[in-house]
Amino acid sequence: MRAVRRDLLTALRRTPSFIHIRSLAHQSRRTLSSATTSQAADTSHSSVNPDEIAHFSRLSSMWWDERGEFGLLHKMNPVRMQFIRDKVLEIMRDDEGELSAERERNVLQGLDVLDVGCGGGLLCESLARQGGNTLGIDASASNITIASLHASSDPALRFSDSGPSASSSSHTKGGQLRYEHTSVEALLAREGPRRFDVVCSMEVLEHVDNPRQFLQHCAELVKPGGHLFLSTISRTPLAYLLTIFAAEHLLRLVTPGTHTYAKYVKPAELLGFFQAYRSPPSPSTSTTLSTPTPSTSAESAADATRPWISRLYGGVPARTEAETRGIVYVPWNGEWTLVPRGAPGKECAEAVNYLFWVRRPRED
Amino acid sequence: MLTAFRVSKRRVRLATRATRSLSTTANHEESDIVIVGGGPAGLTLASALGSSHAVRDTLKVTLIEAGDLDKVRGWSMQPGKFSNRVSSITNASQAFLQDIGAWDHVGVERTCPIEEMQVWDGISDARIMFSAAEMPSPAGFPQGEMARLTENLNLQRALLRHLASHPTIQLLDKVKLQSISCEEREGGGWPLVHLSDGRVLRARLLVGADGPNSPVRAFSGIQSYGWAYDTHAVVATLDHVPRSPFEPPNTTAYQRFLPTGPIAFLPISATASSLVWSTTPALARRLVASEPAVLADMINAAFRLPEVSMRYLHDRLLEADAPLSASVLRDEIAFRERAHGVDPRSAYAVTVGATTGVPPADADAVPPLVTSIQPGTVASFPLRYNHADAYVGEGAGARTVLVGDAAHTVHPLAGQGLNMGLADVEALARCIHDALSRGGDIGSYTALLPYARERYFENHKIMSAVDKLHKLYAAQSAPVVWARSVGVEVLNELDTLKAAVMMTAGSGRYSSQSAKAVGWDLAASGIENVARGVGAAKSVTDALIGIAGAGVQGLLRQVTSPRRS
Ligand SMILES: Cc1cc2nc3c(=O)[nH]c(=O)nc-3n(C[C@H](O)[C@H](O)[C@H](O)COP(=O)(O)OP(=O)(O)OC[C@H]3O[C@@H](n4cnc5c(N)ncnc54)[C@H](O)[C@@H]3O)c2cc1C
Ligand SMILES: C[S@@+](CC[C@H](N)C(=O)[O-])C[C@H]1O[C@@H](n2cnc3c(N)ncnc32)[C@H](O)[C@@H]1O
Numbered sequence: 039m040r041a042v043r044r045d046l047l048t049a050l051r052r053t054p055s056f057i058h059i060r061s062l063a064h065q066s067r068r069t070l071s072s073a074t075t076s077q078a079a080d081t082s083h084s085s086v087n088p089d090e091i092a093h094f095s096r097l098s099s100m101w102w103d104e105r106g107e108f109g110l111l112h113k114m115n116p117v118r119m120q121f122i123r124d125k126v127l128e129i130m131r132d133d134e135g136e137l138s139a140e141r142e143r144n145v146l147q148g149l150d151v152l153d154v155g156c157g158g159g160l161l162c163e164s165l166a167r168q169g170g171n172t173l174g175i176d177a178s179a180s181n182i183t184i185a186s187l188h189a190s191s192d193p194a195l196r197f198s199d200s201g202p203s204a205s206s207s208s209h210t211k212g213g214q215l216r217y218e219h220t221s222v223e224a225l226l227a228r229e230g231p232r233r234f235d236v237v238c239s240m241e242v243l244e245h246v247d248n249p250r251q252f253l254q255h256c257a258e259l260v261k262p263g264g265h266l267f268l269s270t271i272s273r274t275p276l277a278y279l280l281t282i283f284a285a286e287h288l289l290r291l292v293t294p295g296t297h298t299y300a301k302y303v304k305p306a307e308l309l310g311f312f313q314a315y316r317s318p319p320s321p322s323t324s325t326t327l328s329t330p331t332p333s334t335s336a337e338s339a340a341d342a343t344r345p346w347i348s349r350l351y352g353g354v355p356a357r358t359e360a361e362t363r364g365i366v367y368v369p370w371n372g373e374w375t376l377v378p379r380g381a382p383g384k385e386c387a388e389a390v391n392y393l394f395w396v397r398r399p400r401e402d
Numbered sequence: 403m404l405t406a407f408r409v410s411k412r413r414v415r416l417a418t419r420a421t422r423s424l425s426t427t428a429n430h431e432e433s434d435i436v437i438v439g440g441g442p443a444g445l446t447l448a449s450a451l452g453s454s455h456a457v458r459d460t461l462k463v464t465l466i467e468a469g470d471l472d473k474v475r476g477w478s479m480q481p482g483k484f485s486n487r488v489s490s491i492t493n494a495s496q497a498f499l500q501d502i503g504a505w506d507h508v509g510v511e512r513t514c515p516i517e518e519m520q521v522w523d524g525i526s527d528a529r530i531m532f533s534a535a536e537m538p539s540p541a542g543f544p545q546g547e548m549a550r551l552t553e554n555l556n557l558q559r560a561l562l563r564h565l566a567s568h569p570t571i572q573l574l575d576k577v578k579l580q581s582i583s584c585e586e587r588e589g590g591g592w593p594l595v596h597l598s599d600g601r602v603l604r605a606r607l608l609v610g611a612d613g614p615n616s617p618v619r620a621f622s623g624i625q626s627y628g629w630a631y632d633t634h635a636v637v638a639t640l641d642h643v644p645r646s647p648f649e650p651p652n653t654t655a656y657q658r659f660l661p662t663g664p665i666a667f668l669p670i671s672a673t674a675s676s677l678v679w680s681t682t683p684a685l686a687r688r689l690v691a692s693e694p695a696v697l698a699d700m701i702n703a704a705f706r707l708p709e710v711s712m713r714y715l716h717d718r719l720l721e722a723d724a725p726l727s728a729s730v731l732r733d734e735i736a737f738r739e740r741a742h743g744v745d746p747r748s749a750y751a752v753t754v755g756a757t758t759g760v761p762p763a764d765a766d767a768v769p770p771l772v773t774s775i776q777p778g779t780v781a782s783f784p785l786r787y788n789h790a791d792a793y794v795g796e797g798a799g800a801r802t803v804l805v806g807d808a809a810h811t812v813h814p815l816a817g818q819g820l821n822m823g824l825a826d827v828e829a830l831a832r833c834i835h836d837a838l839s840r841g842g843d844i845g846s847y848t849a850l851l852p853y854a855r856e857r858y859f860e861n862h863k864i865m866s867a868v869d870k871l872h873k874l875y876a877a878q879s880a881p882v883v884w885a886r887s888v889g890v891e892v893l894n895e896l897d898t899l900k901a902a903v904m905m906t907a908g909s910g911r912y913s914s915q916s917a918k919a920v921g922w923d924l925a926a927s928g929i930e931n932v933a934r935g936v937g938a939a940k941s942v943t944d945a946l947i948g949i950a951g952a953g954v955q956g957l958l959r960q961v962t963s964p965r966r967s
Pocket of ligand 1: 438439440441442443444466467468469488489490491577578579580611612613614617635637678783805806807808814816817818819820821822823
């Protein structure tokens with residue numbers, strides 16, 4: 039088993055990482071507001087863009103080189119974990135009042151957590167250390183190999199290679215960690231909806247086809263009252279300038295071809311999506327794969343469920359329903375900074391990289 | 403403790419690449435943090451980690467010390483007698499030790515506050531004084547105190563007492579780090595720490611707190627930059643007469659810069675003080691070999707006689723075939739005093755000694771007269787300057803971090819070595835805690851980087867200030883000597899010393915917190931900076947930058963303007 043992996047890794051390393059620049063002009067504007075229905079009808083692997091997956095597979099051996107290709111993602115990890123932690127704790131406090139010190143330390147203890155597009159498992163390991171029973175899925179098999187290999191070297195992670203039951207003994211209180219090569223569509227089809235307390239998908243949205251459908255699938259997997267966390271890049275000139283032009287071409291921080299401008303999603307578009315989005319009524323097994331657009335689903339499901347975001351106040355959702363927060367890279371600190379709530383220039387910061395959280399309404 | 407310093411690098415076999423069998427034979431123990439070195443830095447780190455609930459609950463911490471920690475635990479000296487290894491613990495360091503609950507275990511009756519410091523130039527007599535009132539002191543500290551002179555063993559014993567209440571921190575003593583290898587694994591192996599008793603620890607994070615010759619630093623492949631000063635420090639515990647009721651108490655530290663190096667007098671009680679005399683290796687050898695009365699008079703003279711006479715006495719000491727006797731030295735000093743017209747009733751007189759009655763008006767310009775040397779306290783150390791190129795290892799040395807003298811060794815003239823180490827430990831402990839609270843891997847480069855960022859430049863500033871000062875005084879070139887002799891530059895340089903001392907006096911402790919508070923400001927200007935960086939590379943795509951740049955300008959105005967209003 040080990041030997042096979044080793045061969046795979048060496049093969050990966052030898053693959054020349056050729057420069058792959060996609061032209062803006064040839065990219066159709068597949069934004070959230072202009073999703074086409076023909077693509078939505080596509081079945082199981084509809085969100086997976088083969089070019090994207092090939093691109094990440096080529097780079098997969100570099101996931102854990104903290105100063106290499108994915109260095110910026112490594113550095114982003116503390117900030118996004120901080121956001122996840124703070125948000126989950128905030129909502130728990132709203133629901134349950136004061137929390138124990140134990141809970142504050144292991145926020146995700148006992149929760150089922152899914153990371154969609156987990157890559158090398160950067161976020162998954164942190165989620166598991168915070169106590170979450172974590173499943174990481176990715177459309178690239180070699181990413182899953184790397185993620186598994188890395189997790190298996192850390193005795194504090196209760197990583198299991200096979201079934202969800204196996205676990206290595208450890209005195210730490212981390213949750214179980216598993217990886218699987220699958221798509222969100224296939225997972226939903228197999229496991230059914232309402233499976234996870236927390237669903238994350240970080241820096242993936244800008245790489246998928248049918249983002250609308252991708253989001254719906256992610257959302258359906260969230261348990262009522264659960265959380266959906268996203269991070270992505272906004273579609274603004276500044277984002278283009280900093281992420282594609284500067285990061286890829288000028289500074290070569292990431293391999294050219296990593297980003298496609300047309301796939302960037304603005305915070306307002308995400309908010310708009312969840313203002314319209316209603317979960318399929320419960321209990322539902324048959325509706326799992328039907329992906330109605332909010333406008334059509336509204337009639338059938340209106341009585342049963344309400345939209346995830348009820349209204350915006352001057353463009354801003356209620357703190358208990360959703361939140362967008364900009365994150366900014368500060369070069370001389372070598373750190374990402376989470377822009378404070380209500381900070382001056384908040385909108386500006388969200389013009390590039392931002393984190394997004396939304397809660398699935400409770401059904402009680 | 404002194405001999406424990408001398409761990410030869412050669413005796414540590416360094417294997418950066420282990421055989422596969424080594425990594426797969428699973429007869430090793432897992433430990434999240436392995437601290438090598440039970441000196442002040444290592445013990446403080448263990449204490450700080452032990453005092454954190456989150457760390458105690460989730461991480462296994464092991465400390466390895468070659469020496470016998472029971473000797474430190476059981477250390478005691480009769481009142482009035484003091485160890486020769488002392489450090490001035492700044493308020494900032496003390497506040498940190500209090501926060502982690504270790505300071506309460508220090509025998510405070512054996513410590514002494516330093517309220518004032520007098521530093522002067524041996525040639526020009528240009529002098530500066532600094533007092534606690536000018537120093538930023540952390541909240542809750544008496545304004546009058548700038549540091550506390552504490553025996554290193556008093557501190558180390560306190561740390562061990564504190565650690566006794568945190569049994570989950572594993573202390574392994576009388577065991578040596580023998581070698582370190584790096585597991586061979588895809589995606590980077592973890593360090594395997596081989597101990598002299600045959601045990602092997604697999605470390606998520608390996609901390610080098612193993613002093614100036616740091617075997618951990620050598621393993622991790624971190625280069626260091628430094629040199630040996632052609633200088634040794636003679637240390638001793640000095641007995642002296644108490645200050646009279648008409649004089650200020652013995653809470654002033656004195657340091658005089660002689661061309662051979664600075665001599666420092668550090669109060670530890672009303673009638674005892676500690677000596678740190680940096681001088682040439684040959685002189686240091688003679689001073690250590692002298693009979694106690696000779697050393698005492700040499701010290702008294704070194705704080706008082708004009709520089710020409712000190713030079714003469716040094717020569718006498720070096721030339722004498724047989725050791726200089728106390729009576730001969732006394733005659734020599736008396737002769738020089740008469741030649742210089744030193745008033746026998748002034749504080750500058752060595753040979754007349756403390757008379758009864760009203761003290762001379764200038765009594766506090768120099769330290770009290772030394773009457774004897776505490777037996778067994780005279781020793782000497784070579785001094786060096788050394789700064790690791792990095793504090794966090796990479797590649798085959800990944801998951802290693804350096805603190806204390808393993809990261810930096812500095813001339814003792816500003817009394818900062820230990821304090822810098824404690825500040826390192828505070829920053830590292832905070833860094834570990836932060837990473838842990840966000841589910842980070844505390845051994846990863848990403849988790850450790852904030853520590854290096856917080857400490858490296860800070861230490862570098864102090865070290866270069868101190869080094870510059872040493873160099874100025876050690877320089878023999880004519881212009882420098884001339885400038886020194888007339889006092890030009892000297893005061894400036896003494897200000898450098900002051901700055902170095904101030905840097906660790908308490909302000910540093912809060913700089914990190916305030917840095918966090920202004921994080922967003924930095925971030926805002928971060929956008930500006932990136933935008934500018936892109937703007938600078940005009941040649942590539944002028945038009946594009948023109949358009950996007952305009953957007954950036956607008957956005958930046960949004961970011962910055964509300965703050966100003
Ligand atoms: C003359 C003099 C005066 C000074 N005065 C001051 C002062 O006034 N103020 C101040 O702040 N600083 C002062 N310093 C500096 C201060 O003493 C040092 O900075 C401090 O002792 C460093 O502590 P440390 O824990 O980093 O290293 P160390 O004290 O050197 O401890 C290292 C430990 O690691 C152990 N070790 C090493 N190798 C191994 C191995 N292979 N296996 C197991 N264990 C190992 C050693 O046994 C030792 O216990 C002075 C220094 C000198 C020389
Ligand atoms: C930029 S990486 C982010 C990795 C990880 N989430 C992180 O932030 O560390 C994008 C990842 O998404 C995966 N991916 C892209 N499209 C996907 C899809 N439709 N379904 C699942 N994974 C996808 C890629 O293989 C790649 O690993």
